[in-house]
Amino acid sequence: MTGFRVGEIFYGGYSQIAKVNGDFLVKKPKNLTSKQAMTLGTAGFTSLMAAFAIKAREELLLGEKVKNVLVTGATGGVGSVAVMILNKMGYEVTAVSGKDSKTEYLKSLGAKNVINRAEFDKDPKLIDKGLWDGVVDTVGGKILANAIVQTNPTGIIAVCGNASTNELNTNVIPFMLRGIKLWGMDSANCSIKRREFIWGEAANLIDFDLLEKSIQTISLEELIETYPKILKGEITGRVLIDLNK
Ligand SMILES: NC(=O)c1ccc[n+]([C@@H]2O[C@H](COP(=O)([O-])OP(=O)(O)OC[C@H]3O[C@@H](n4cnc5c(N)ncnc54)[C@H](OP(=O)(O)O)[C@@H]3O)[C@@H](O)[C@H]2O)c1
Structure with a gap:
């Protein structure tokens, strides 16, 4: 699940288990792991x-x-x-x-x-x-x-x-x-049909070993220090939240 304003006006962001509107969901392609899907995320x-x-x-x-x-x-x-x-x-x-x-x-x-x-x-x-x-x-x-x-x-x-x-x-x-x-580009309200196509192409177009090298993994608490850096444009690549950290 990405977009549909979840984490903005609907609860469900930054959680491992969430109750969400089923219409927001896209079946994850088998060739992507959950971690890879969320490493990509909305961005x-x-x-x-x-x-x-x-x-x-x-x-x-x-x-x-x-x-x-x-x-x-x-x-x-x-x-x-x-x-x-x-x-x-x-x-x-x-x-x-x-x-x-x-x-x-x-x-x-x-x-x-x-x-x-x-x-x-x-x-x-x-x-x-x-x-x-x-x-x-x-x-x-x-x-x-x-x-x-x-x-x-x-x-x-x-x-x-x-x-x-x-x-x-x-x-x-x-x-x-x-x-x-x-x-x-409007990723939040993109149709389910288009989402399925795009997620289906992810594994063909993304080198996850390479992407992994530029990921910072942080805890939920560390987000507080990370937000100001995001706003100042100081972040490079993606930041992954490990809720067990
Ligand atoms: N349309 C959609 O559906 C959609 C979806 C996701 C994100 N977005 C939007 O897309 C933008 C990028 O998202 P993101 O996740 O890539 O953000 P991000 O990781 O914070 O990266 C933004 C990058 O923009 C550059 N930048 C930051 N502040 C700047 C400034 N004042 N002037 C010029 N360049 C600046 C920096 O890159 P350099 O230092 O390399 O120049 C920075 O790393 C955001 O505005 C976000 O809201 C839109």
Whole structure:
């Protein structure tokens, strides 16, 4: 179970046994363990959703093959798993990160290039040189606005998050001149049919041995010290809660 606002307006988050609305449940594929499923969690699920949205350019829309893909907030939960999946799909991944010290980590996940976030944190041009066939954005604001004006014709931008801000100031030119698509990712209310498809693909696209290396396992009590770090964007990868710790 992910999404449906469980842990927000419904009880059931951070528990081993929970009574939940049966309509929220998806049968776990046999090739995933419970730990692997929750290591991915909502973030990993959203990364998979975003990767399939980008793949839609070549499959669903029968457009050109996707080659270059940008991932922003790349060391975060959504970003790091997206880097891994998009590389596995055969795309050249460029990661945008505020953490210079994590360049080697991002390369180990499959990023070909790593760009410092500062290069995207500036006022965007009306339209810029087209560089990306697809974008997974987890940050919003100027970073997303710059990604939009750098997206190639018919490119798809999967809008996942607002780690920096809810704001987006952009213009219509890249949409009219390049036919780009801004596609919002809503993991919380995604249909059961789509959830089953996405979970079914997880084991094919994710290297869990690699992912395991960047997981921090903490106790429920340690969450209190972890939340401020999440809000400051200081976390790398995923944080797993061991309720027995
Ligand atoms: N649409 C959905 O269904 C869905 C599902 C899951 C999550 N989300 C959203 O997606 C976003 C990412 O989630 P997550 O789990 O990956 O979060 P996370 O693990 O906290 O990672 C966010 C990353 O964004 C970057 N960042 C943080 N603060 C920033 C700032 N002020 N300016 C620019 N970059 C900043 C950092 O990466 P670098 O240091 O590498 O730049 C950080 O590691 C969140 O906004 C979350 O709410 C949406």
